[in-house]
Amino acid sequence: MPPTFRKSPPELVARFAELASQAPEAVRKQVFGYPALVIRGNMFMALHQDSLILRLSEDDRTEFVERFGPSTFEPMPGRPMREYVVVPAAIVDGTAVDDWIARALAYVNRLPPKS
Numbered sequence: 001m002p003p004t005f006r007k008s009p010p011e012l013v014a015r016f017a018e019l020a021s022q023a024p025e026a027v028r029k030q031v032f033g034y035p036a037l038v039i040r041g042n043m044f045m046a047l048h049q050d051s052l053i054l055r056l057s058e059d060d061r062t063e064f065v066e067r068f069g070p071s072t073f074e075p076m077p078g079r080p081m082r083e084y085v086v087v088p089a090a091i092v093d094g095t096a097v098d099d100w101i102a103r104a105l106a107y108v109n110r111l112p113p114k115s
Helices: 010-020 058-068 096-110
Strands: 027-031 034-039 042-048 051-055 072-076 079-087
Touching (some): 010 034, 042 096, 051 096, 058 079
Antiparallel strands (some): 034 042, 042 051
16 A cells, blocks of 8 residues: 655644755755755755654764654655654754754765765
């Protein structure tokens, strides 16, 4: 049975647009049908259904999991995207998410460009 597609709630889409201003150099794309931000071909922040996802370095993912619990992003059950975490809804609306976005940006800026 194919996965169920659910649109992101309008409030989350609006919040994503606000957060996107922290990365004016990023290109906006659609990934899995959801808004995403990409730098030099590397996605670092996106929405998926009712979640904000971030791409973090291994050290940052370890800290993230220690603080917020396991939250590996799986666009399809059993198909994890290992560098990505699901940001808890409780911090998406506050300023705590800003630090994690900065870390995601720093990480993606160290990655080689994708063609």
